[in-house]
Amino acid sequence: MGKLAILGGEPVRKKPFPGYNIIGEEEQNAVSAVLDSGILSRYIGGQHPDFMGGPVVQSFEAAWAEAFSSKHALAVNSATSGLYAAVGAAGVGPGDEIIVSPYTMMASATAAIVYNAVPVFADIDPNTFCLSVESIKEKITPRTRAIIIVHIFGQPADMDPIMELAKFNNILVIEDAAQAPFATYKGQPVGTLGDIGVFSLNYHKHIHTGEGGVVTTNDPELAERVSLIRNHAEAVVGKRGTSNIVNMVGFNFRMGEIEAAIGLCQLKKGPSLVEQRCKNISFLERKLRDIPFLAFQECAEDVRHVYYVHPIKFNGQVSGLKRETFVAAIKAELPETELREGEGALIGAGYVRPIYLEPMYQQKIAFGENGYPFTHPSYDGTVNYEKGICPETEKAHFETLITHEMMRPPMSEDDLNDVAAAFHKINENLPQLREFETNSIGS
Numbered sequence: 001m002g003k004l005a006i007l008g009g010e011p012v013r014k015k016p017f018p019g020y021n022i023i024g025e026e027e028q029n030a031v032s033a034v035l036d037s038g039i040l041s042r043y044i045g046g047q048h049p050d051f052m053g054g055p056v057v058q059s060f061e062a063a064w065a066e067a068f069s070s071k072h073a074l075a076v077n078s079a080t081s082g083l084y085a086a087v088g089a090a091g092v093g094p095g096d097e098i099i100v101s102p103y104t105m106m107a108s109a110t111a112a113i114v115y116n117a118v119p120v121f122a123d124i125d126p127n128t129f130c131l132s133v134e135s136i137k138e139k140i141t142p143r144t145r146a147i148i149i150v151h152i153f154g155q156p157a158d159m160d161p162i163m164e165l166a167k168f169n170n171i172l173v174i175e176d177a178a179q180a181p182f183a184t185y186k187g188q189p190v191g192t193l194g195d196i197g198v199f200s201l202n203y204h205k206h207i208h209t210g211e212g213g214v215v216t217t218n219d220p221e222l223a224e225r226v227s228l229i230r231n232h233a234e235a236v237v238g239k240r241g242t243s244n245i246v247n248m249v250g251f252n253f254r255m256g257e258i259e260a261a262i263g264l265c266q267l268k269k270g271p272s273l274v275e276q277r278c279k280n281i282s283f284l285e286r287k288l289r290d291i292p293f294l295a296f297q298e299c300a301e302d303v304r305h306v307y308y309v310h311p312i313k314f315n316g317q318v319s320g321l322k323r324e325t326f327v328a329a330i331k332a333e334l335p336e337t338e339l340r341e342g343e344g345a346l347i348g349a350g351y352v353r354p355i356y357l358e359p360m361y362q363q364k365i366a367f368g369e370n371g372y373p374f375t376h377p378s379y380d381g382t383v384n385y386e387k388g389i390c391p392e393t394e395k396a397h398f399e400t401l402i403t404h405e406m407m408r409p410p411m412s413e414d415d416l417n418d419v420a421a422a423f424h425k426i427n428e429n430l431p432q433l434r435e436f437e438t439n440s441i442g443s
């Protein structure tokens with residue numbers, strides 16, 4: 001193999017990888033039909049038949065409920081909104097703690113903050129990257145009101161022991177399934193294993209409506225409370241005769257008819273899109289298996305990972321390289337992806353920084369200058385956000401984890417062969433890359 005691109009050689013590939021454009025004629029026709037109808041949204045934020053939204057939103061919700069075997073599905077305008085509504089519906093408030101993963105998109109934890117509750121970060125399992133039950137157990141206090149489980153990267157968390165622990169302690173479980181639609185745990189869709197599930201339909205997800213989300217639950221009271229928070233609860237509860245008005249402070253989290261029409265089409269495409277992703281991952285893992293400093297997640301047989309991203313574990317000692325040097329070398333070998341121009345090759349070192357290292361947690365300031373919710377008079381705990389509290393998360397993020405997205409359809413075997421070729425080219429040029437690394441550190 002030739003000289004590494006990072007050392008001035010020719011890259012493995014220059015032509016961009018194909019983009020994940022999953023919007024087609026079906027969506028165009030469905031959107032046209034909504035436009036022709038003239039009804040782009042039919043919500044009324046009051047006690048009225050239209051309180052639950054328009055006909056397309058309601059068909060989308062029914063289809064989602066059926067596809068995911070959930071009694072209730074409520075469309076919202078993002079998973080962020082869905083998480084906020086879920087936490088509100090759970091009755092969480094000042095003085096409460098919510099146990100959550102630190103290795104997730106920020107909104108999973110902010111959902112606690114907006115209800116003036118305190119996020120408590122438990123650590124991840126180093127194989128699934130989801131919360132470990134042992135760590136959750138250590139973090140439970142009399143103040144723990146809920147646990148937010150994030151099925152990160154599309155891999156289901158080990159839900160059985162988590163549900164057992166939560167039931168024993170009378171704690172509600174919210175599943176953040178934003179990255180895991182169609183993932184299953186022991187045959188059951190994730191998002192339906194806990195008390196409430198939340199899915200994302202943003203542009204980057206397996207299926208999308210541009211922006212959007214869905215909340216699922218089998219509990220009719222939680223469903224009613226989510227629908228109230230979604231749509232101006234405080235204006236409606238009086239006429240609706242709602243007895244429990246705790247957290248019945250409403251937002252506008254409503255999804256429009258156009259997004260719902262797109263969602264109906266996307267829902268049908270979801271299973272085959274996920275299937276293609278999984279096929280591409282097995283192909284790629286087969287190709288990369290003999291690189292000694294890389295390792296892949298082990299998946300239990302009764303679990304279906306849907307690979308929102310593909311996590312790879314990197315062993316710096318075996319490679320004799322820093323993970324960042326390896327990732328930079330891959331980036332130099334591979335092109336960007338269409339529709340994601342400007343991001344370079346879709347590979348990175350780690351994922352998002354452990355959430356507690358962000359200023360809101362380091363300075364303990366969210367609402368007001370006095371630092372609510374951390375200093376709220378109802379809160380009698382002391383929460384620790386120091387570096388080091390979640391060692392597995394920090395190890396994954398700062399040392400061992402590589403994530404990439406170069407397996408999304410319509411990546412063909414030829415495209416995947418180019419991805420694998422870049423990895424192998426580096427494996428075959430390790431001495432040169434080590435020298436480059438030493439010289440860069442020295443200069």
Ligand SMILES: Cc1ncc(COP(=O)(O)O)c(C=O)c1O
Binds near residue numbers: 077105150178
């Ligand atoms: C794990 C997780 N939770 C929540 C969200 C928020 O989703 P949305 O962009 O739909 O608000 C995301 C989005 O990336 C996510 O990955």
